[in-house]
Amino acid sequence: MKNAINTNTNTKLILLHPYIQKQGGSNRLWLLAFISFFTAAFLLTFIYTREHSIIPKTVVTAVSTSSVSSPxxxxxxxxxxxxxxxxxxxxxxxxxxxxxxxxxxxxxxxxxxxxxxxxxxxxxxxxxxxxxxxxxxxxxxxxxxxxxxxxxxxxxxxxxxxxxxxxxxxxxxxxxxxxxxxxxxxxxxxxxxxxxxxxxxxxxxxxxxxxxxxxxxxxxxxxxxxxxxxxxxxxxxxxxxxxxxxxxxxxxxxxxxxxxxxxxxxxxxxxxxxxxxxxxxxxxxxxxxxxxxxxxxxxxxxxxxxxxxxxxxx
Structure with missing residues (x-):
């Protein structure tokens, strides 16, 4: 009986172990997908901001200069x-x-x-x-x-x-x-x-x-x-x-x-x-x-x- 119990216990562990691995792999996939999405969004935002900030640079300078002067x-x-x-x-x-x-x-x-x-x-x-x-x-x-x-x-x-x-x-x-x-x-x-x-x-x-x-x-x-x-x-x-x-x-x-x-x-x-x-x-x-x-x-x-x-x- 003791052996049967041990066997059953081991069997349960063997059955649970692959399940845990599967769950961990799924979480890692979700984490990898989230990081990839965040990285892509950051790069797109950086490129967009850089391209659009070059043109109005003189405008920004003029505004900042004029704001320094007081009436x-x-x-x-x-x-x-x-x-x-x-x-x-x-x-x-x-x-x-x-x-x-x-x-x-x-x-x-x-x-x-x-x-x-x-x-x-x-x-x-x-x-x-x-x-x-x-x-x-x-x-x-x-x-x-x-x-x-x-x-x-x-x-x-x-x-x-x-x-x-x-x-x-x-x-x-x-x-x-x-x-x-x-x-x-x-x-x-x-x-x-x-x-x-x-x-x-x-x-x-x-x-x-x-x-x-x-x-x-x-x-x-x-x-x-x-x-x-x-x-x-x-x-x-x-x-x-x-x-x-x-x-x-x-x-x-x-x-x-x-x-x-x-x-x-x-x-x-x-x-x-x-x-x-x-x-x-x-x-x-x-x-x-x-x-x-x-x-x-x-x-x-x-x-x-x-x-x-x-x-x-x-």
Whole structure:
């Protein structure tokens, strides 16, 4: 009986074993069929998408480019920004009159507007906001403050630069430029390759290739004899404006603290009174035109140069 039971048990196992194999083979066939279908569908989808994505590539690029540009700020919003910026500024900030003049220039600037600012000031974020769809670049003498501002406000583009000038050297520096105006200190040149004492040649290379529409000189510091002063900034602004390669052939150059000697002398010498549009409160506004590459004179009228010489020698 025991043997019979064992036999029966073995028989059942023998009978069940082929059934299990058959079921496993069927499942594998279904799995293989499913994988094949999924692979074919994926390949067809990939080929279809690739073929149809090549044609509208330019359209996609145009749409993505246009979506980056935002509508210009409304006149009401600009007024509000200027109003509250002037009220919240500390003693080092600009007056409402000065801020509004710069704001008006930016509103007239063709879009996109390239805006270069010498100096990180209480108005830094305001300038960034007002030049909404343009490129705004800040240059500052303090590398630690520049790094701090860039970290705190990643949306701003700021670079540090080392000035080698002193306010006490104003007269000597102006004289040196006059002596080298036909060579290193030409009014039209690429300052990246210049050894002119007043030319800033250690900015990022790309900044020398840009055509700047508006340049604001509000730095570096210039209120004590050993301070760097704004001689280099004003000279550099004048050269960049005259050396434009294309686009709008005019550049607005605005100089803050226009009541001080350095600013007066250097604007007379390198921006020229003949190019002055307005002088109001503490802001001097000049409009410079692109000049021929062979030019060797900053100002057309000699009296401005003589005036600067008498001022610097007094």
């Amino acid at each position: 210009p700020l409304s006149k009401t919003l600009v007024k509000a920004l200027v109003h509250y910026a002037s009220r919240s500024n500390d003693t080092d900030g600009m007056s409402y009159t000065d801020i509004k003049q710069i704001s008006d220039v930016l509103r007239q600037c063709p879009s996109p507007c390239n805006f270069l600012i010498f100096g990180l000031t209480p108005e830094t974020l305001l300038w960034q906001a007002l030049n909404q769809n343009g490129r705004t670049v800040f240059i500052d003498e303090n590398r630690y403050y520049a790094a701090y501002m860039e970290e705190k406000f990643p949306e701003i583009e700021v670079y540090d630069v080392q000035y080698s000038t002193k306010i006490s050297e104003l007269k000597e520096l102006v004289t040196l430029v006059r002596q080298q105006v036909h060579n290193e200190c030409r009014p039209v040149q690429n300052l990246l390759f210049s050894d002119c004492k007043l030319g800033l040649n250690d900015l990022p290379n790309q900044l020398y290739e840009l055509d700047w529409d508006v340049i604001l000189v509000d730095g570096p510091r210039g209120y004590w004899p050993e301070g760097p002063g704004r001689m280099s900034a004003i000279f550099t602004a004048g050269v960049l404006a005259r050396s434009k390669k294309g686009g709008n052939h005019k550049t607005h150059v605005l100089v803050h603290d226009f009541n001080r000697e350095v600013e007066r002398v250097c604007t007379d010498e390198f921006l020229c009174r003949e190019n002055m549009v307005k002088s109001k409160d503490l802001l001097g506004h000049f409009v410079l035109e692109r000049m021929d590459g062979s030019s060797t004179q900053f100002c057309r009228n000699n009296y401005t140069t003589k005036s600067a010489a008498s001022s610097s020698s007094s």
